[in-house]
Amino acid sequence: MNESGSLSIHSENIFPIIKKWLYSDHDIFVRELISNACDAITKLKKLDVMSEYTLPENTTFKVDVVLNEKDKTIKIIDNGIGMTAEEIKKYINQIAFSGAEDFLDKYKDKANQEQIIGHFGLGFYSAFMVAETVTIDTLSYEDGAAPALWECDGGTEFSLTEGSRTQRGTTITLHIGDDGKDFLNAYTLRTTIEKYCSFMPYDIFFIEEGKEEAKKEDASEEKEEQEEIKPLNDTNPLWLKHPNDCSEEDYKAFYKKVFMDFKEPLFWIHLNMDYPFNLKGILYFPKINNEFESMEGQIKLFNNQVFVADNIKEVIPEFLLLLKGVIDCPDLPLNVSRSFLQNDGFVKKISDYITKKVADKLTGLYKTENDNFKKFWGDIHPFVKFGSLKDNKFYDKVKDIIIYKSIYGEYVSLKDYMEKNKEKNKDKVFYVSDEQQQSQYIDLFKQYEMDAIVLDHSIDQAFMSHMEAQEQDVKFQRIDSDLSDHLKEASSEEDLKPATETLEKLFKDVLNNDTLKVKVESLKTEDLSSIMLLSEESRRMQEMSKMYGLGDLGANMPSDETLVLNNKNQLVQYLLTNNEDETKVDDIKMICEQLYDLALLSHKPLPPESMTKFIKRSNQLLSKLAL
Template identity: 45%
Template sequence: MTKGNINVSVENIFPLIKKFLYSDHEIFLRELISNATDATLKLKHLTSIGEAQVEYGNPKIEVKIDKENKTLHIIDQGLGMTAEEVEKYINQVAFSGAEEFLEKYKDSAKDSGIIGHFGLGFYSAFMVASEVEIITKSYKDAPAVRWVCDGSPEFSLEEVDKTERGTEIILHISDDSTEFLEEYRIKELLTKYNKFMPVPIKFGTKTETIPLPEGAAEEAKPETVEVDNIINNPTPAWTKAPSELNEEDYKNFYHELYPMQFEEPLFNIHLNVDYPFNLTGILYFPKLGNNINIEKDKIQLYQNQVFVTDEVKGIVPDFLMLLRGVIDSPDIPLNVSRSYLQADGAVKKISSYITKKVADKMVSLINANREDYEQKWNDIKVVIEYGMISEEKFYEKSDKFALYPSTEGKSYLWEELMDKIKANQTDKDGNTVILYASNKDEQHAYIQTALDKGYEVLLLDSPIVPHLIQKLETTKEKIQFARVDADHINNLIKKDEPIIAKLTDGEKETLKKEVETAVNDSKFTVQLEDLDSQDTPFMITQPEFMRRMKDMQATGGGGGMFGMGAFPEMYNLVVNSNSELASEILKTENTEEKNAKIAYALDLAKLSQNLLKGKELTDFIAKSFSKLK
């Protein structure tokens, strides 16, 4: 048996780094600025504990373009490096100085904001540069040095004259990467990745006007000066304690995140936890209405204020992907490119925490101001209902904040709804029947019929209601939902006083056969009911099960989920045997006239359900005008 060490050749590593280290070459700027930030924050920590006997001052990071020489410069005023440290941290591929620093100072530096873990970050420079220089001077009493490498295994290291503490990285941009010598491109990347870095980042200068002092002469002109153009906000709202912020601060930060969003967010949730993991952030509820197809990927993931991605699936529960905001956590495990999340226990704990935090926030909002919460319900209900369906822990708390609005403008929590309807809305099996409408205008006649009988009708109109209903029916005891235009409520609700029938059983049987013959359509099943209202002689309903399965199929569940294909069109034609029309049909001896009455009544019923279309609708309109004549 032979044992040994695998020898990784540097000649082989550099081409791989240059080509494959990151999927997006633009990441190089984020990595180099992250390194500069680390160098600055390390110095801040060392000065705070007295280990670095230097003045920290107000350091910044500067990014400069030199088009003439085809170079890009990243300059920091951090702790710099000695020649020995350059040898250790730069010449040893994948050795992370930040990680070593955190290990050495793990007790005192845990909250220093140092990014760490990314030893390959510096080498991303070779993806866009044919040659890279480092000019650096340590905060220690040591000579400044210059390191140069052209991407081959060879490098040079020499002493140079540099008096100011810190490091300058000079990228000699390759011919195939000249886009990174354009000001607009660098500004775009700085805004994307470094907008909230904890150290000020200078990119060029800008002109500012100094206001005139009080009492200045009328002819005096305000002075203009050139100042540093700082492109980032080093102290974004999520890095502050909630007690330091007011509602205006949260709204301003929302517009800083989304400058093209002109609508105000409905409310926010401030995340702040340090055990059993570290997580900060702010989530915002935008106005959603019934739209579940709005643009997702609006929540931004940061790691110690460094932008990572806006693809947060796995960290944020699916139902909250419709929200906006920021999540920042050093504990989220990422691969070397920081582009894809690893599925592990830490991520699941973070997801569970966010779910709990949102549920708690909903409870506090409805308890603090019920009226305001009810007014916002239509804009947040899709998120809440989606959460009830998809997250069990969220569903378990939902009775305290999920609203069930009625067609009459009232809103109920679950227990309030049960108290309202349990005594009056039960079926023959003792189930509490919850009547609801999905479209107040289209189902107006059915709603009115139910209201006339003293029933409560909910208005559940979001696109995921079929799934929510199924969830509620399977978890709540003896509950049944029925849409007002489904199988008629007289079959579902047990009434104390029976309705007196106007027709004998024989007359009903005759009427049923005559209507079936005249309709002659397999989509319609004719049913006779003794209704206590004369207003509706013919009514079209749909079997509750079939209608619900079609609704679920339309929103991604139901039949389509199980490969059953499209559900057939099936309807009930409910004939009110107590109506005057029923009696007229029986009395009419002329078959053609009888069939015409039935056909016209059917057309009216179809029209009320938006089922009369195309040629049928054209013929009906012509027939109606003819009757007017």
Template identity: 50%
Template sequence: MSEKKGTISIHAQNIMPIIKKWLYSDKDIFVRELVSNGCDAIAKYKLLASRGEVEAEDDYAVYIEVDKENKVMRFIDNGVGMTADEVEKYITQVAFSGATEFIEKYKGDKNDGDGIIGHFGLGFYSAFMAVEKVQIDTLSWQKDAQPVRWVSSDGMEYDMSEGDRTTRGSTITLYMNEDSLDFLEPARIREVLDKYCAFMPIPIYLNIIGQTEEVEVEDESAEPAEATEGDKAEAAEGDKAESKPKKRVTRPVGPKQINDTHPLWLKMPKDVTDDEYKAFYHKVFHDYDEPLFWIHLNADYPFNLKGILYFPKLKNEFTANEGQIKLFSGQVFVADNIKEVIPEFLMLLKGVIDCSDLPLNVSRSFLQNDGYVQKMAAYITRKVADRLVSEFENNREQYQGYWSDINPFVKYGCIKDKKFYDRVKGAIIFKTVDGEYLTLEEYKAKNPEKQEKTVYYCNDAQAQAQAVELYKQQGITVVLLDQLIDGNFISFLEYTESGMQFKRVDSDVSGLTEDDAVIDANWTSHLEELFRAATGNDKLDVELKKLKSEAMPAMVMVEEQSRRFTEMSKRWGGGFAFPEQKKLVLNTGNALVQYLATADVDEKSKLMARQVYDLAEMGQAPLDGDAMLAFVKRSYELLALLADANGKKND
């Protein structure tokens, strides 16, 4: 058999059903694609003008006309236009081949279209998702060019003939199908244009055919109104012309520009005021809280990347997913929150990133492994880290004020990206229970030498106030870690920073005891018997220690790692949780414990012991309903016993 070369053919009738499947959830992209085509045509004409091949103009624009009554939408540009040969080449052949390439890339994607970035590459072809028929009327810029009309009802068969357009450019007329009539509603088309085209580089005008407005104008047919004395005085001074009566008239609403051709991110940072940054934030993200601060990205090498990232106020850590990073390519919106381009933890921020070099008609899996994209993501991460460090070093007081809003983002970023942590770790601060902010190094410097590798913390300064006070009395600083992410973050720090330990104030008393105290063995066995009887728990772990403070009779201790494991299993275990291993530490320096150590095991001592135990439990967390009711009841019983004892004493 002789060698033969050829091309593979895919029939057009097989393309449309597959394309419709991919675009079903994003049918509105036909607006972006057709407006982009118009902008491209104008850009080509401007390039010819810059070379002196044609005369430059100053009225370049793309118009979108919406005619709801006739179910028609038009996209009109004054770009280069097309000849009949170019229509054959760019509309008929390229559309089919582009769609074929699209299918070959994505037909095996299991995510039903989620693997496609922005659905770029289909261009004009996307119009067939929304129409009964498409008509193109075009006239090329070339001398002696003839107007061309191209019509197709299904994207598979077409008619081409001489057109009647008299000015350079193209008009694409869409005869909308019944499923797409919503795009003819003014609010809907404005929403789509605002989504995709708000910052395109060519002026874009929306014209709603048949839309009218009432305005007040001078009635030219009426006699001038009789002037008042005041009017006469002003007229005498030449300050006011003769006035005529007003009337209200109805007139058509003309085309209105819907885009900003020079978005803020394209400006040099030094040329933008704080008020302009804030106004842009409010406009784009519809968030009327003030952003905390922002980063203006402006790189020309090794990639062309511009943008602005804002640090919003996170009302609580559960709003983290409400961040929004808008990805643009050459001022054309692509998609929100593309984690393959923008590191996942940065999704807590809000902002825009514009990279004209980014390949858009590719799968997400390709982007994940693309070296160019990885370098760009690393650059963005580095700029964010550098800005945080700069804020900490140059505006520390203000930075501390931001910390409650940004710390979930910073901590999450550190956990997700070790390089990010390495850059920002000097700017990570911890709030103490006294309201002071300290870095890890500053915390170490404030605490006794033997505690320098241990950070003591509480989750709830009020519930754990007694334990916190014990540490404060010993000159040990306690920090507040009350965010959901803090458990994961301190585990990350312990793994990353050699020898570093975080201990909750109710997990360890090693720094709070008298090291040389001698504990009576008889006390140990007696108090263990008493408290086990009082609580009904014959396995209760009881330990006697002499604390440096005599005020607190007891503490319920839960070993740090055991408690963390329990909390993690509660959070992620689907309702199943391992029981905490609690230990009751009795303070032998406390007068009440000393009394119970020598008292008989009777109803009175058990009542007192149970009350001591519950008070210790409340130092960790509030009692639940039944336990709290029992606690209140015992409190009344103890008060009655006290009153009875005082009564007998007075007798």
């Protein structure tokens, strides 16, 4: 047998298209060639199962990846089904199982458009992304088959001659060119194999030719070193096992190994589905920090144990990308564009299934391990809230298990909170966004056995708006936005109107602020002199402006802050009694400024200049007290 000819490409050379299309991913050839080698082994094993071929006893299947830096070659060697010359013509010369024109029609436009998710239809020809010349030396399993040697230099011409291989299987040799020189580095090639092939179903060995000989002193040392070579992959990953066969330590060890995260996960979900589609995987809930913007998970997508990509949001719901995990779905269409995946009904079913399993796990945890659920809540609540914002079906499943920490440190559902505080709150849901900053308001609430919930995460602002839109009669109000009637004496507003008019004029004059709003109230406590309120609507508008980078727009909005002065407090009474006494002008001014700054401090940090004046004034007041 001695043959040469042209590849079945009628329109143009396919190789520039391949190189351009996969340019950003040209390490993909490692995945393609090794997964093809594993497929060749699987095909042979199936023939054995079907009694169409009998495997020799003690057959051990493996794939060797052999690097020879000096010769600039990489070999991928398998002991699988092999090929005949006719099969090479059919499968290699006609461009990886499809006609050349079909291939070009399907993929050419993608070179300039969206990156394609998987390239499993491309297979063998990805070798030309890194190689100048590729040879296939193969021997079929068939009795009496002749070995075949195919060679191509990346043009449209090939040669096909009789090969020299005596053992069943295939050796693909890549003569690496400039585009692939990085892969002649042992570390780069090894880590690429580990990236894509860590869980492929047959042992993969990495061998460096030309280096080990210099290190070996005799044959016995060579044998000992040979025995120490270990496969780079785990052929039976944890996600393929039945959950009943996996221990807690197994799950934790797998998590550490795959994600290099030495903090233990909170808990996990083992996905194991055979119908109506095949999907297996493990999703871990990691410990996450309090900054929503910096939360980032990692979901690894596999196809039959072959790594495809991280965080493919077309397949995995966006909010689940905050988790860490692996999902293996052999039924997933991969050699298509992302826009196709996004609109594919089958992919949508997979996404819905994963979402449902996560919601079921959270609900089950809430019902059967409530104490643990409350311990985890501080870590998982941003994820649950983000999921609720992104997916209404998810929200419907988890809305009854969303809990809130109260200012007393207890966890309550929104329904229980509203029912318990209905009389005092009048259907308002009071909340705290900064326990330290709003401590004065919290103390006031506690003094009169009122309750508020803590919503101090960056996602909570959007989540509150979502809850108000979804649930009737739910209205969130920050603890410093209004004074509950329960905190005030039952005095008439008309009775306090003269005091309000007097003190509003006084404070406007002293502070030189004509827009200041002042209101006098009779609070139940005498200790509190002044407090600042900011309407919920105004504050939300300011925060939204800041969130969306509108900056000055929010700052320039009219302030809706109101200075509330306590009619029962001695300092406020002193101002009402002595505000016209010209001998006490300095004292009056100092008290007004101090009451205003004290109220502001309980509400938000003072600007640097105001803080400097506040400290200086506090020292002056203490000096007066000491005299």
